[in-house]
Amino acid sequence: MKKSLVYVSLLSALMAGCSSTPLNDAAEPGAAGTPNSLEESLSLDKLRSDSLLTQRSVYFDFDKYEVKPEYQDIVNAHAQYVADHPNAKVTLKGHADYRGAHEYNLALGQKRSVSVKGAMNVSGANDDQIETVSYGEEEANQNCQGNECSQDRRVVISYEVE
């Protein structure tokens, strides 16, 4: 539900830009006035500049899904952000390295994203604002070796407005 709300406000912002200005000015919808509310309501500046919020990947050990202590600060920062911005909508996309079965890796990537969501829930983020999805090994380096493979075992945090 919230997802469509954000879309609607974004769409209306764009339309406002279109309707109030000729085509040649439409390239910058912010100039129309209303979109600043979206910008402000989601603190996009902070999302783009905060040292923790700009970190969007959480990495995992082989066949593991627990959020490691070194990523707790990043996860907490995003949880706090989501809790502070009820209009924000976040997608957690889980990944696995190429080794093992495609389907099990899809399930493992999902479990990793659910694990990050759980950690965010604990820090106050609302379930309704978080969507979990998995790409399994489908975007992984099919020939990684050793530590290189750890790059593929991750959850990527992304916001709908971006």
Added chain:
Amino acid sequence: MKLIKFFILNLCLLAITQTQAIEVIDILGGKANELSVAVTPFVGDETNNIHNVIKSDLTRSGFFRAINIDAVKSFPKNIEDVDFTFWSALKSELLIIGKVEDNGDQIKVTYDLVDVFKEKLITTLEFIGKKNQDRQIAHQISNLVYEKITGTPGVFHTRVAFVKKIDNKKFTLNVSDMDGYNSKAVVTSTQPIISTRWSPDGEKIAYVSFEKKKPVIFVQNLKTGERKLVANFKGNNSAPAWSPDSKKLAIVLTYNANSQIYLMDADGSNIKRLIRSRSIDTEPTWSPDGKSIFFVSDRGGGPQIYKMNLDDDEAKRVTFEGRYNVSPRLSPDGKLLTFITMEQGSFRVAVQNLISNQVMKLTVGKNDESPIFSPNGHMILYSRKLQGEKAEIATVSLNGLKSVKIDVGKELTQEPTWSPFDF
């Protein structure tokens, strides 16, 4: 079978075939001695296709060893021509001979299967078909030889499907003959395709596509070409598994939680939750009797294979060796389970006897995936990949003696499935 008419040449010969000349191979007991066979070039076959196809079919099965006949200058056309002393000196237990007659649009192919040591004809048949059906006729001959010797029908006429990844930007679902010939794309996408499953009635292939920016399940009708989106629920939709009657699909959904197994009608209606857990439950597959589902769960820590009877909701663990066992599929008789097991970082095809629970590893790895039994249960189709190389599909014989690539080109090839006997 529909395309090729075949006639039994001489009814008297059937009497000979009843007294099985060669002992039926004990396939489950592992007494896997390859029978030596001399597959001669068929007289009058200009392309030599028939000889090549029969030789590669029988070799792939792991139950026959084609002896080298490069030095042999002339070949018999029928049993009357056979010099038994000569062929037994070559240590050939079996001899396959034949001829091709060109009748304009059609060809007539005759073959004899001969027991060299007993100096007896085992079987003979005549096939009539179109000129471009020579490979299919050869596959039929391989099937009949296979059935005569092992007591089980051959699968050399069947087809396989698989996913090709082309230049990292295009994915196709292809269907080909089981030896890789006549490969044709039936689905093309810019997004990954995984988890292909041929329906037991032969008409459809279910698969998972990422074209909705997340995994969803499609069913491709092979006869009409129609493509239907059957599962697009919130979260991931994956791991389709046909019920034996092709009427239902077990699938895996996530919504906003871990992967869980659901059951629905094959058109996507009547969805209901099948198994409830807080762990990963995925890769469902049906027992051939339709009474139970085998699946992968990490409820015990790492991924292991479990079995659940549909009428009692209680999951029992099936695999106990090793810390990582995934991708279960049952043999057509339900007695054997094949799966991928990880050992020291190597992923290999294993087979477990469900009565004795004995486990045998059939391949050496190191990145084997997606095993599935042939329709007769004697071979396993899977994908394999060595470090730094592209994945390719291959078959391995149940005795583990023969692992042969299915050559469908240079592109990365994976996620295979096998058609039923009839399709």
